[in-house]
Amino acid sequence: MTTFRIGSGAGYSGDRIDPAQELAERGGLDALVFECLAERTIALAQLRRLRDPGQGYDLLLEERMRAVLPACVRQGTTLLTNMGAANPLAAGQAVLQVARELGLARLRVAVVTGDDVLPWMLANDVPLLDGGQSVRSLDGRLVSANAYLGADALLPALSAGADVVITGRVADPALFLAPLMHHFGWQASDWQRMGQGILVGHLLECAAQVSGGYIADPGYFDVPDLAEVGFPLVEVESDGSAVITKLPGTGGRVDRLTSTAQLLYELEDPARYLQPDVVADFSAVRFQELGPDRVQIGGANGHARPARLKVTLGYRDGFIGEGQISYAGPGARARGELALGVLGRRLQRLGLGALEHRCELIGVNAMHGPKLGADREPYEVRVRLAVRCVTQAQAERVGQEVEALYLNGPAGGGGVTQSVREVIAAASALIPRDAVQTHCQILEFTK
Template sequence: MRTVRIGAGAGYSGDRIEPARELAEKGGLDYLVFECLAERTIALAQAARRADPGAGFDPLLADRMRAVLRPCAERRVRIVTNMGAANPSAAARETARIAAELGLSGLKVAAVTGDDVTAAIRGADLPLIERAGRTADVAATMVSANAYLGAAPIVAALAGGADVVVTGRVGDPAMFLAPLIHAFGWAMDDWVRLGRGTLVGHLLECAGQVTGGYFADPGCKDVPDLARLGFPLAEVDEAGDAVITKVEGSGGRVSRATCTEQLLYEVHDPARYLQPDVVADFSGVALREVGPDRVAVSGATGHARTETLKASIGYHDGFIGEGQISYAGAGALARARLARAIVEERFRLTGLEASELRFDLIGLDAVRRGPPVSAPSEPAEIRLRVAGRTATLRDARRIGNEVETLYTNGPAGGGGAWSSAREVLAVASTLVPRDWVTPAVAYEVAP
């Protein structure tokens, strides 16, 4: 039976680049997919585009393309990526420019647009998924609103001869599903195969997680050679069943356990995993080790897609100010506690207006709140961190400034003071009718 080989070149925007090049050169791939767009990432990209109309795509796009375009072109590996973020058209132009720079004349790059629904949502009364009883009243402070597109426009771009497809917001598994639909000619209402293809995409979308990266836990779940972690690939047949593996000799591990953890990742209901193309059902999935670093995946199915699409709304939600300072040596904990008390009192005396405040003693209670599991010995060093949410940038800066003043106005021996103040771009979700979204495909060709 014919198989298609798809590799995962990235699991997030700042991911390593070397494993993707390894896949391009040694993976025997048909397709290489870069998943680089988180919910908050596109809101930041939209803000960048507003400041510069030529910006708004992934900052590592040029580095990634320079690393893989030539080996992919030489081996006829086609690339699909959401590195277009808020500006797929500009990202496609940049990719074509880099291709020309590399001497890859004629390389065809598709830009998939249509996910931006900011204008439609701004005047709509839509309920927010995560905030019961609230509607999209964040519109007054909205920076962006992007609907999750499905596989169809990527399939169209591949059918149009694109060597590289650059999208904005699409469902993560859809980037892997689209090449399978294109290669095997699956119907867009073949819910069983679409469910199986969505499972393949879900297992690959976080790249190094399924080859043991996030899985690793020394002494409990040991994974070899993590510094050279290889990213995964799938060998997929026409029925949609697959084998998950990696490049031979690369670091990491593919096992039933690594695949099980990734299978459950961010899936609230395994029987109803809602995606733009299909409601996937993973409840009957079977994972079977069929060789070293080879796991056979089968048993997924699917049901008819929903009539709405999820949209992520990025909006301004105030500012966060933060300050940190360290104390070490004898009495470090007592001095850090005194420093915390001083800052708390300073906020009261100066009338700081903050909707949230948090005081952490890093090394004691910053991650695990509440009483310790066992009585700790006196720590050798403690770092005080103070953070708060404010309505103005001025008040956010005051938080870090008060911590810095501990250098000369607080307990002895403070060092390494640091402060920051930044705008908060929050994310909320809603559902929009499908007919609000009109995907489009345009092409750039390297001269």
């Protein structure tokens, strides 16, 4: 069968839109994937859905669809995305509305659900993967529980001829593996091709990271024209062999170094990369540069898929109150350190001293502690106080104390900012595969 061209339209929920639009218009793609969910993203989306039942999907969904739908429909490019987040059905309906606004003649959207396993989690107690506790320890605080679906959950949508496939939580590489399985007819038990498909997905899932964004470091790893960096695409053959590249004329670089850096990203054991579809083995992966911005990728393998599925749980974990203030000129560091001392005393007086907190000078010791910045005398510093609080009122008090430095010293402070945010923490667990039931619903319209 013919070479299959698949591109990356996003590597996270707030990613740039214009590189994806360029891929849609000039990439000659068979499929374009928007991977937009991180561990906490779906819990935050669930909070939005609780406030408004019509929300809970990615905030940039409509804007992205307006940018790419016309070209994708015209060229027959299938769109796949996890921008459904906590509300895939509402996301699917929003995509149809965008298509109507754009004057498209027709559109078929497949909505894949089943990743939301919160009811099962509330009814069953399983161990958490870290910390030695179980799901019961989160009683009353759970916001979301979403299982990582595999490519098998997406295949019915592709078989139904969907132009757009909307999902919630799906393993990132599975979004890329599914259209490869569908196009080439790969069997789910063909572990070598499954492993190679996961390799393709892993290299593409973070978009511009493999185009140079992950390694850019002036003077050491120079990357041309990052402001116009091109998102990557991969040309895949039926045996799983592939070439990764980007559009001519776009910024960035695709070479052996950028590919290796992305291969190792978030990879604990290269020989056992656990995915819902396969335990991928990247230990023999090799990259060969074929020319400028063209890299042959191969050597992945795989073994039988895990017996259980991973679930990410989002839960309420208090609030973070933060305040910042700047000092500049002679003695800036000394005044900043005095401010930190004052704030430390104030925390004790307010009964917040025992809470987890950070007092630091940004530009001096905020990243690596006091030792590395001990000999520096900066012209300007920015004081930052952040406290993890139990209540919102406590968190609000943190920023107020920083602002009080305006009149209560030290001298010359300015540019105060305050913020309070609720903490949605993440935990992980494993559940039986039969606890997850997936569904595919088709939404469509024609003029």
